[in-house]
Amino acid sequence: MLMRTTGTTAPVGPPAPASPVSSATSSAASPSAPARPGLDWRIRFGALALIWGCSFLFIKLGTDGFAPPYVSLGRMLFGTAVLLAALAVKRERLPRRARTWGHLAVAAFLLNALPFTLFAYSEVRIPSTLAGICNATTPLWGMVLSLVALSEDRPTRRRFAGLGIGFLGVLTVLGAWQGFSGQDPVGTAMALVASASYAVGWIYVRRTLSSTGDSHLSMSGGQLLLGTVQLAVVAPLLSPLPVSFPTVPLLAILALGALGTGLAFLVQYGLVAEVGPTTATLTTYFIPLVATVAGVLLLDEHLTWNTPVGALIVLAGAALTQSKGRPRAKRERGAAQS
Numbered sequence: 001m002l003m004r005t006t007g008t009t010a011p012v013g014p015p016a017p018a019s020p021v022s023s024a025t026s027s028a029a030s031p032s033a034p035a036r037p038g039l040d041w042r043i044r045f046g047a048l049a050l051i052w053g054c055s056f057l058f059i060k061l062g063t064d065g066f067a068p069p070y071v072s073l074g075r076m077l078f079g080t081a082v083l084l085a086a087l088a089v090k091r092e093r094l095p096r097r098a099r100t101w102g103h104l105a106v107a108a109f110l111l112n113a114l115p116f117t118l119f120a121y122s123e124v125r126i127p128s129t130l131a132g133i134c135n136a137t138t139p140l141w142g143m144v145l146s147l148v149a150l151s152e153d154r155p156t157r158r159r160f161a162g163l164g165i166g167f168l169g170v171l172t173v174l175g176a177w178q179g180f181s182g183q184d185p186v187g188t189a190m191a192l193v194a195s196a197s198y199a200v201g202w203i204y205v206r207r208t209l210s211s212t213g214d215s216h217l218s219m220s221g222g223q224l225l226l227g228t229v230q231l232a233v234v235a236p237l238l239s240p241l242p243v244s245f246p247t248v249p250l251l252a253i254l255a256l257g258a259l260g261t262g263l264a265f266l267v268q269y270g271l272v273a274e275v276g277p278t279t280a281t282l283t284t285y286f287i288p289l290v291a292t293v294a295g296v297l298l299l300d301e302h303l304t305w306n307t308p309v310g311a312l313i314v315l316a317g318a319a320l321t322q323s324k325g326r327p328r329a330k331r332e333r334g335a336a337q338s
Contacts, residue, residue, distance in 0.1 A: 053290020065249025082262025125187025132291025166317025
């Protein structure tokens, strides 16, 4: 899930979408800013959208062999291993200050442990295509919350229009005119709450972790490490320990963690450094497409006309909520000059 939510980059995962640390931390000193890779950024951009879009496929396959909490725990464990290995290679350290770790613990819950687990539970009940589309509502939730929590994000007619259009798209996906027949309300609600959790988490990150002085990689490694510990404690309370480890679900969780959470962050980190957060976060608008194609082709999920149409409406609304338009003073000066 890279996603532009209330002016930040998205969390690790399908985003997740996401880098766990907001682009607001870019002002912090980062002694290990990545050198420009040899691989063209467009190829890495496409790979990132593909990885994050397929995350919903991996979740669905993982839940075929493991209870949802262990799908999330495995995802966090493998993702953390990738980032800790990257920290070792770059010879960076995890954050040192206790206050930073406290804020990272909250961020890990809101951006990783909670939404990852909710998406896993939701995909036991709903198709991966619908979960991927629900994930695309994160900018809409971010817009709603930012109007209350972030004074710098002023409401505008364009943003309010985007918000209304986006949630109209959600109703279209769910077939509201049919009384939501054929939909699992609990599974859909869990996916939507997971998406809202991303938005809440990013507001928290912007307010508490925007100037710690630690690098993106250091903060992200610490966040995923804490999220892994949280799930390691909670997962046995939610479901019995696995008694078998079927190959396909285990490989799906490995891919979900190592690729969709660990490697995806490293790729996105390089993209943000090279082409900027605005371009990098455009992967948001390709994730539902990839998730839908993967679900239909590889999982044989049924697709009705309102699902892709509603998804396009959701993405159009999300794009409007992220567009700032021309400031009012500039518009007035331009009108006066004309």
